[in-house]
Amino acid sequence: MLSYKAPIRDLRFLFNEVLNYPKHYGELDSGKNADPETVNMILEGFGDFAENVLSPLYQTGDQQGCTYKDGKVTTPDGFKEAYEQFVAGGWQGISYPDEYGGMGLPMSLNLAKSEMMGSANWAWAMYPGLTIGSVNTILQYGTAEQKTTYLPKLVSGEWSGTMCLTEAGCGTDLNQMKTSATPKGDGSYLINGTKIFISAGEHDLTDNIVHIVLARLPDAPAGTKGISLFIVPKFLVNDDGSLGERNGVNCGSIEHKMGINASATCVLNFDDAVGFLIGEPNKGLKAMFTYMNTARIGTGMQGLSHMDLAYQNSLPYAKERRSMRALSGTKEPNHPADAIIHHADVRRLLLTQKAFLEGARSMVYHTARYADKLSEAVIKGDQQAIEHWDDKMGFFTPVLKGFLTELSIESVKNAQQIFGGHGYIKEWGMEQIARDARISTLYEGTTGVQALDLLGRKVLLQSRGKVVRDYTAGIMKWCGDYALDKNMRKYVWALTKLCAEWNALTLRLGITARRKNKDIISSACDDYLMYSGYIMMAYHWARMAAVAFDKMKNGGNEPHEFYLAKTQTAEFYFAKILPRTQGLAESMTAPSEVMTDMAIENFIID
Incomplete structure (x- = not known):
């Protein structure tokens, strides 16, 4: 039987000793109430909920799974009761404005909650987890009326939310999206189409589900420039905030998956479902x-x-x-x-x-x-x-x-x-x-897709390598601060060399893509993503080691053995894991032709 223990000590180490969250919170309006005592109370309170309520449901939820019958989805035993405790505790609204019923605390505390919730029971965590994106989208792009209508119930957790993007044959390539939105003439729209792979698209945990749906207007430009975004609730909402009639969105089936069986992954059919435009027309992708x-x-x-x-x-x-x-x-x-x-x-x-x-x-x-x-x-x-x-x-x-x-x-x-x-x-x-x-x-x-986004869009297209130069400049400045520290010398030297190499590789790939062969971006991007990740993680381990060495010498909040383990793990990472970057550097600069020269006809199954 699996068990889970909330990592309170490690979170406190990061928050208070490595990342200096007290100073960070002091710079935020939402951080004025996030003093160390309040933060610790929230971490321990939700840690207890994760350990004792969510964790025991992890394996039983997987064994039982979700059931589908006549358009309705039933979650495993204990899920609904756990969700009711979650709502009663006000946990969904930790980081949202008090005007909508939230606690008004920083978003990072919500992420700490999400970590503990997910570690204890990822399948259960997906139900409230999907709501976070709905709240963030409505907060940023919704009208005053939309915020008043939907946010209080979403922030409380009484309602949940989803993201409806994927269609059959149309996942990452949204140019092929077919779901339509037809104006009714009263400011609302009729949404028609089918979305697949919709996590938490239907379930028995909340009274209403607020779907955030991509669809095309009748006069929309072709491609991704013609996509709009709509709020489509499972139940329409009356003027007084009560639930009205059932909307034209229904679950056609749930997927039979390899894992996260206790999380319902749904096919949703929109048949003249009433939707409300959020944001500007044809700018839904943003x-x-x-x-x-x-x-x-x-x-x-x-x-x-x-x-x-x-x-x-x-x-x-x-x-x-x-x-x-x-x-x-x-x-x-x-x-x-x-x-x-x-x-x-x-x-x-x-x-x-x-x-x-x-x-x-x-x-x-x-x-x-x-x-x-x-x-x-x-x-x-x-x-x-x-x-x-x-x-x-x-x-x-x-x-x-x-x-x-x-x-x-x-x-x-x-x-x-x-x-x-x-x-x-x-x-x-x-x-x-x-x-x-x-x-x-x-x-x-x-x-x-993430690798293409990193190298192709974020690094080369949008910034021409500047984002990497800026990030490595920050690492180099930090290295300068520890250059004479005998405990940190090997970490500083390794990071210094890798920062120089990272910039050189970025420049080389950019020049190759512009002058010779754009396929180098696709052929190199996966190696580039992993290479970048290993260096980022090395920097974080060096920072943790520097703090740990200081605390072992001058005293800290944790026992000596805790800090010693940090320094020894940092040494292991630099000695046994970080050398992977060299193979990745060699691989990413290999000619793309080794992947692209073979004719399609030569991919043969005998």
Whole structure:
């Protein structure tokens, strides 16, 4: 049976000692009430809910799954009761304005809640998780009336929300989207079409579901320039805020999936469903990216969550499972064999998990500071600040989504290796985490899509490499501060060389794409994404090591052993993981012709 323990100590370490959240919160209007005591109370309060309410439902929810009958979806036993406790606790509204019933606290606290919720039970977490994007989209683009109509119930959690983008044959390529929106003449529209892969599109947890739907107006330009965004509620809302008649949106079926079986993935049919335009006509894709960026950071959080659950359960197993004697000599003479944690190769598996997990957590909460700034700009309606912080956060989004989810697959695989044959058996839970984690590299854009977004759009097209130059300049400045620190010298030197190489590779790929062959962007982008991610994570491990060395010398909030483990994990990351960048650098600069020269007819299955 899987168990989960909220990582309160590690979150406090990042918030208070590495990322200096107290100073950050002091710069935010929403941070005035986010003092360390309040933050700690929220972390511990939701940690208790995640440990004792959500975690016990994880495996049973997978075994039971969702059921579909006559257009209705029933979630597994215990899910509805857990959701009612979630709503009663006011957890959905942590980071939303008090005028809509929220607590008005920074968005980063909502992400901490999302981490614990997802680590304990990712399938359950998807129901309230999808609502976050709906709230963010309506906050930024909705009219005053739309905000008044929908936000109080969404913020409270009494209603939930979804994103309806994908259609059969039309996933990432939205040029092919066919769903239509016809004006009724009264300011509303009739939405017709079918959307697939809609997470939490139908369920029994809330009274209403507010769908955010992409569709085309009759006179819309062709392609992505002709897409608009609409609010389409499951039940129409009366003027007094009560629920009205059932709208023309129905669940046609739910998908039978590899994992996250307790999360309903729906086919939704829109048959003359009444919708309401949100944002400007034909500019829905820009508004949808508000939702997509929220979802992509959330999916990066999914990678972190699966890493955490796998590590938390493989570590105690490695300490208890005994097999053979350690090559360096007997470690547990009172037992017939030594615990497998004494074997160096098992240590490699565990340290890789630990390095990925804690490095990922630092990367997520670093980016969360930009999310705080962006959220505050949205609430104030400051368009210039919105664009600034959205651009800042946008550089990290494909890395968090693509890199961290790929690492989660490796991390869970390592956990299965530690369990050996038991890693393949349902009762131990590793195979469920492996199945659940696999989707994270696929939805909200595959890893390849994230890689193209990073290299092709964010790095080369939008900034001509400036975004990388700016980011590495920040790393170099930090390295300068620690250049004479004997404990940090090897980390500073490694990062300095990699920053120079990262910029050189970016320039080389950009020149090749402009002068010779644009295919280099597609052929190199996956390697470039992973290469970028490993360097970003190395920087975060160096920062954590610097803090840990200081705290071991001068005293900190945690025991000496906690900080020592940080420095030792940082050393492992730089020695055993970071060298992967060299193979990726060589691979990304290989001629694209090795992929493109083969004729289609020569791809043969005998």
